[in-house]
Amino acid sequence: xxxxxxxxxxxxxxxxxxxxxxxxxxxxxxxxxxxxxxxxxxxxxxxxxxxxxxxxxxxxxxxxxxxxxxxx
Numbered sequence: 869x870x871x872x873x874x875x876x877x878x879x880x881x882x883x884x885x886x887x888x889x890x891x892x893x894x895x896x897x898x899x900x901x902x903x904x905x906x907x908x909x910x911x912x913x914x915x916x917x918x919x920x921x922x923x924x925x926x927x928x929x930x931x932x933x934x935x936x937x938x939x940x
Contacts, residue, residue, distance in 0.1 A: 882907075886932055897932040910935045 885906075886897040892914040898907045906928045911918040921938050923931040931938040 886929075888932075895932060895935055897928060908932050908935050908938070910939075 881902065882898040882900045884896055885899050888895050892912060894911045894913070896909040898909060899905075900907065906923050906925060907920050908923055908928070908931045909918070909920045919939060921931060921935060923938065927938075
């Protein structure tokens, strides 16, 4: 999926800004234009868990690279 594709997350249309995957953990940085909000979505396929964080613009990339620290 490239950054121009739209996703639906919790009924909202979103745009993927960044994506990465490592050791079964897939992380997305998403922009929701309707709300003008940013979220980081994390899915760990090894254990079947997922979560999503609402993040401030000023720390969006940091949250993208370190989502577990922001989830704590």
